[in-house]
Amino acid sequence: xxxxxxxxxxxxTGIIAAVCTxxxxxxxxxxxxxxxxxxxxxxxxxxxxxxxxxVAFADVSDALNLKxxxxxxxxxxxxxxxxxxxxxx
Amino acid sequence: MHSQKEILSTINMIDHxxxxxxxxxxxxxxxxxxSDDVNVTADKIYNKxxxxxxxxxxxxxxxxxxxxxxxxxxxxSVTPIGIVAAACKQTDYTPIAIALDKxxxxxxxxxxxxxxALVHKGMTKGDINLINSIPSALASTERVxxxxxxxxxxxxxxxxxxxxxxxxxxKTADLTADKAGFGCAKLVVFANPVEDNPxxxxxxxxxxxxxxxxxxxxxxxxxxxxxxKKCKGQPFDVVAETIKKTAFKITRMGQLVASEASQRLxxxxxxxxxxxxxxxxxxxxxxxxxxxxxxxxxGTHGTTAALALLNDAVKKGGxxxxxxxxxxSGAFIPVSEDEGMIEAALRNALTLDKLEAMTCVxxxxxxxxxxxxxxxxxxxxxxIADEAAIGVVNTKTTAVRIIPAVGKKVGEIVExxxxxxxxxxxxxxxxxxxDFISRGGRIPAPMHSLKN
Numbered sequence: 086x087x088x089x090x091x092x093x094x095x096x097x098t099g100i101i102a103a104v105c106t107x108x109x110x111x112x113x114x115x116x117x118x119x120x121x122x123x124x125x126x127x128x129x130x131x132x133x134x135x136x137x138x139x140v141a142f143a144d145v146s147d148a149l150n151l152k153x154x155x156x157x158x159x160x161x162x163x164x165x166x167x168x169x170x171x172x173x174x
Numbered sequence: 175m176h177s178q179k180e181i182l183s184t185i186n187m188i189d190h191x192x193x194x195x196x197x198x199x200x201x202x203x204x205x206x207x208x209s210d211d212v213n214v215t216a217d218k219i220y221n222k223x224x225x226x227x228x229x230x231x232x233x234x235x236x237x238x239x240x241x242x243x244x245x246x247x248x249x250x251s252v253t254p255i256g257i258v259a260a261a262c263k264q265t266d267y268t269p270i271a272i273a274l275d276k277x278x279x280x281x282x283x284x285x286x287x288x289x290x291a292l293v294h295k296g297m298t299k300g301d302i303n304l305i306n307s308i309p310s311a312l313a314s315t316e317r318v319x320x321x322x323x324x325x326x327x328x329x330x331x332x333x334x335x336x337x338x339x340x341x342x343x344x345k346t347a348d349l350t351a352d353k354a355g356f357g358c359a360k361l362v363v364f365a366n367p368v369e370d371n372p373x374x375x376x377x378x379x380x381x382x383x384x385x386x387x388x389x390x391x392x393x394x395x396x397x398x399x400x401x402x403k404k405c406k407g408q409p410f411d412v413v414a415e416t417i418k419k420t421a422f423k424i425t426r427m428g429q430l431v432a433s434e435a436s437q438r439l440x441x442x443x444x445x446x447x448x449x450x451x452x453x454x455x456x457x458x459x460x461x462x463x464x465x466x467x468x469x470x471x472x473g474t475h476g477t478t479a480a481l482a483l484l485n486d487a488v489k490k491g492g493x494x495x496x497x498x499x500x501x502x503s504g505a506f507i508p509v510s511e512d513e514g515m516i517e518a519a520l521r522n523a524l525t526l527d528k529l530e531a532m533t534c535v536x537x538x539x540x541x542x543x544x545x546x547x548x549x550x551x552x553x554x555x556x557x558i559a560d561e562a563a564i565g566v567v568n569t570k571t572t573a574v575r576i577i578p579a580v581g582k583k584v585g586e587i588v589e590x591x592x593x594x595x596x597x598x599x600x601x602x603x604x605x606x607x608x609d610f611i612s613r614g615g616r617i618p619a620p621m622h623s624l625k626n
Contacts, residue, residue, distance in 0.1 A: 089176070089181055091181060091182070091185060093185075119178055121178065128178065128182065130176075130178050130181050130182075142239075142240055143236075143239055143240075146239060146240075161185075161242055162242075163240070163241055163242035163243075164240050164241050165176075166241070166430055167184065167241045167242065167243060167427060167430060168176045168180060168181055168184055169176075170426040170427060170429065170430045171180075171184055171423045171426050171427055172176060172180040172184075172423075
């Protein structure tokens, strides 16, 4: 299963490292990353593959939310299907 | 991979424009729960619902989490109880309503619809018992919703049922007077009801439906409003096109949720109802969409035309996004549940007569309207008859969900709380319709019902 992770918030050092470490620990593979910083606001979108993931989707979601709270960011994971359905015919 | 713009636009819709799936409604047939004893029937109903719907709420929550899309309500609709209970020797069907309420609480759904009777042509013994049980059923339950079909394009208007429903609404208001007539907020009188409507209070599981199905109702007035802000001053062609594109996106999401829920519950997917359903929250209003088109206040001249465009564009945008569109599909205009409608009514811009005109061009009828507590049963019936006539002649669903606010006068506010919001008490015409209603009988079906 593929999913999109979005990270939105104030830019600080080590955001990508923190998210990537969290994913690597759970054997979640990153397929693509894109990021921008606009007026100090950090926005990152990440396409990931959960096929080999060692934990359930809900646990990944909880871990990312928690990491976001720690770093003052909003981090969420959503299955890719919702974006496919909305933006592709 | 999707562009950041696409991803962020979806997230913005969810975070800032109230995009949500309004309801996943499981339709359950209760035809195999008949017996000659009301308590036995009630037990069978409780057992069937709590078995089939035991995972409904959990599955809804799982989908919500995985897709990051809020699913506001999980609900159940059942076969009209007027049919299911017809074989019972008792005449009071309240025990069945209590069983439905208990089942709803056990499985964790917030409303259960189907304490209903279909009497658009005539009333059976079971239908009459059901209708007479409505006031006590709604007064003794929290989550049960009731509806009665009194008219259809094929059958005409059953004026005996219309007269009866005026009295039933009054009685329901009296029995729930301590809760601002809350019982009436759960009671809908229909013309041309649909059998697969996932929205409350009018949902029931029609007899032509399968054993168990999943219907999904999508919403998103805030998303449409936001999209229209970007086409200020543009011609209506642009407005219609913008609404269509937005409705398409919203409906695709609803279709995805319907397919997922159906697969996980092992229950066939029925329909997706693409209705713009407002809530009392700011930024989730249908009235504000109409105002965005250029009206100073919803209810002023031009409102009917604006609503007609909106209703039509929502359908056109949504129809290609779902493999089975059904339910009511269009725009809802429940006064108490729409922050913009409430304000328009408080400013006297939106009146009962204007709302009646608006119901000619949208998917429902006079919805969540509070009228003075001393409004006569005959006047309520006459309001129902007018609304039914609009539905019957225009071959569309219309409905009346009206609350006589016991002890309250025009201008006072009735508070229902939660999704049901608050409503200013609106004036009704003071001239009598009593002799009109006392005639009874049936208003014949219109000429265009004879299509065969």
